[in-house]
Amino acid sequence: MKKDISSLHVPHNKNTAGCEPVRIATPSEVILPMNMHSGHDAEPIVNVGDHVKVGQLIAREEGRFSSPVHATVSGTVVEIAPIPTASGKETIAIRIESDGKMEVSETVKPPVINDCASFLQAVREGGIVGLGGAAFPTWAKFNEATNPDYKVDTVLINAAECEPYITSDHRMMLAHPDLIADGIEYLRKYMNEYLGNATFKICIETNKADAIEVLKNTFADKDYVVIHELKTIYPQGAKQVMLYNATGRVAVAGRRFPSFGALIINVSSLAKMAEYLNTGMPIVERIVTVDGSAVENPMNLIAPIGTRVSELLKITGLKSNPGKIIIGGPMNGTAIYSVDDPIVKVANAVLAFDEKDAVLPEPSACINCGRCMEKCPVSISVADVARAMTVKDKDKMAKLLIQTGVRQCVDCACCNYVCPANRHLLQINWDAKAFLKKYAAEQKEGGNK
Ligand code: SF4
Numbered sequence: 303m304k305k306d307i308s309s310l311h312v313p314h315n316k317n318t319a320g321c322e323p324v325r326i327a328t329p330s331e332v333i334l335p336m337n338m339h340s341g342h343d344a345e346p347i348v349n350v351g352d353h354v355k356v357g358q359l360i361a362r363e364e365g366r367f368s369s370p371v372h373a374t375v376s377g378t379v380v381e382i383a384p385i386p387t388a389s390g391k392e393t394i395a396i397r398i399e400s401d402g403k404m405e406v407s408e409t410v411k412p413p414v415i416n417d418c419a420s421f422l423q424a425v426r427e428g429g430i431v432g433l434g435g436a437a438f439p440t441w442a443k444f445n446e447a448t449n450p451d452y453k454v455d456t457v458l459i460n461a462a463e464c465e466p467y468i469t470s471d472h473r474m475m476l477a478h479p480d481l482i483a484d485g486i487e488y489l490r491k492y493m494n495e496y497l498g499n500a501t502f503k504i505c506i507e508t509n510k511a512d513a514i515e516v517l518k519n520t521f522a523d524k525d526y527v528v529i530h531e532l533k534t535i536y537p538q539g540a541k542q543v544m545l546y547n548a549t550g551r552v553a554v555a556g557r558r559f560p561s562f563g564a565l566i567i568n569v570s571s572l573a574k575m576a577e578y579l580n581t582g583m584p585i586v587e588r589i590v591t592v593d594g595s596a597v598e599n600p601m602n603l604i605a606p607i608g609t610r611v612s613e614l615l616k617i618t619g620l621k622s623n624p625g626k627i628i629i630g631g632p633m634n635g636t637a638i639y640s641v642d643d644p645i646v647k648v649a650n651a652v653l654a655f656d657e658k659d660a661v662l663p664e665p666s667a668c669i670n671c672g673r674c675m676e677k678c679p680v681s682i683s684v685a686d687v688a689r690a691m692t693v694k695d696k697d698k699m700a701k702l703l704i705q706t707g708v709r710q711c712v713d714c715a716c717c718n719y720v721c722p723a724n725r726h727l728l729q730i731n732w733d734a735k736a737f738l739k740k741y742a743a744e745q746k747e748g749g750n751k
């Protein structure tokens with residue numbers, strides 16, 4: 303294992319670090335997809351023609367890792383229909399025409415919590431998911447830490463925000479250290495049996511000096527909270543990387559995170575959770591950084607979830623025709639097909655790049671330079687992964703792929719970034735991981751027969 307396992311200096315381009323978030327005017331409509339989390343799609347419980355209010359439950363979770371969806375404007379449900387997603391699949395979305403009043407639902411009130419079980423249930427009902435990108439339901443993550451086989455002594459609050467351009471977590475920390483403090487106290491109170499003696503490490507890169515100062519002042523009298531400063535090197539925010547750089551522990555593939563004695567939560571997820579528990583208002587809006595070479599005035603905007611990307615770009619203005627629009631960061635984000643797509647719970651940024659910046663260079667043959675492995679935080683040789691993917695025999699391919707360690711891949715795209723042959727290495731890893739997942743399922747099914 304390397305000494306510091308994040309090692310790529312990418313330009314920060316944090317142009318909006320000084321931009322206070324501005325709340326947008328209520329959009330005329332919002333589109334709320336049912337797949338804003340990692341599990342099964344949520345199930346709509348409203349019908350076309352229904353009147354809804356802000357914070358009202360409009361779709362119920364379907365299954366363990368699903369998450370509910372709430373109305374983010376008041377108005378009328380005008381359509382429930384499939385929409386395309388960036389992955390190529392479709393998902394059902396609920397379109398609400400706003401009445402412009404932003405009337406809050408009568409159901410919005412702080413949840414009643416008496417113990418750990420009712421705490422987890424409340425976090426589940428608030429629709430809180432990992433806002434750093436993974437969208438894993440937060441209650442399920444906490445629930446894993448209650449496993450008696452695990453002894454969690456460290457809670458890592460992920461405030462690295464290591465992707466270029468994005469400053470939404472940074473601005474949230476400056477505006478709401480109170481919510482971060484409340485979130486920590488909720489965890490200590492209701493998960494006391496599991497986290498009572500844990501140290502809470504707020505892991506933050508050194509390029510956010512003002513936020514570090516605010517956090518140090520906020521937690522000056524709390525000896526169980528440590529502001530853990532990390533080098534400004536990508537990808538500090540990847541959970542395996544953060545675990546190692548903050549605790550020295552190594553994440554092993556195939557094991558749940560709390561088995562390493564640590565729980566990790568994104569700082570904005572923690573703040574949103576506290577807001578919900580304080581007020582009963584679920585995730586209905588978020589800070590979105592809007593930036594990129596095609597954007598006229600980069601800004602941080604507070605927008606209802608479901609607002610179309612085009613509405614945000616109208617506010618910031620465009621100085622050229624965008625050749626590519628990404629939700630999230632340039633390293634790990636997802637390109638979208640249309641400016642009509644909505645922002646979802648994890649949409650911490652909308653980046654619009656001009657046509658010149660959007661052109662991908664043509665890939666050429668691997669020259670075996672080893673740079674992908676050298677810069678990989680978990681030392682994977684993607685050249686080896688690519689070779690293994692050409693093997694015809696499925697069992698042999700699976701064995702070789704497991705040997706490469708590709709299951710440990712954190713999707714950071716460092717390999718892509720440094721490859722002199724411009725090979726699409728992240729895609730190779732995704733294909734390899736998808737193959738291994740399918741292979742494992744087939745093996746399990748075969749064993750059950
Ligand atoms: S293989 Fe590539 S995407 Fe995966 S962790 Fe390594 S550098 Fe990141």
Ligand code: SF4
Pocket residue numbers: 667668669670671672673674675684685720721722723724725727
């Ligand atoms: S960085 Fe690119 S060219 Fe170099 S070994 Fe890896 S895949 Fe091959």
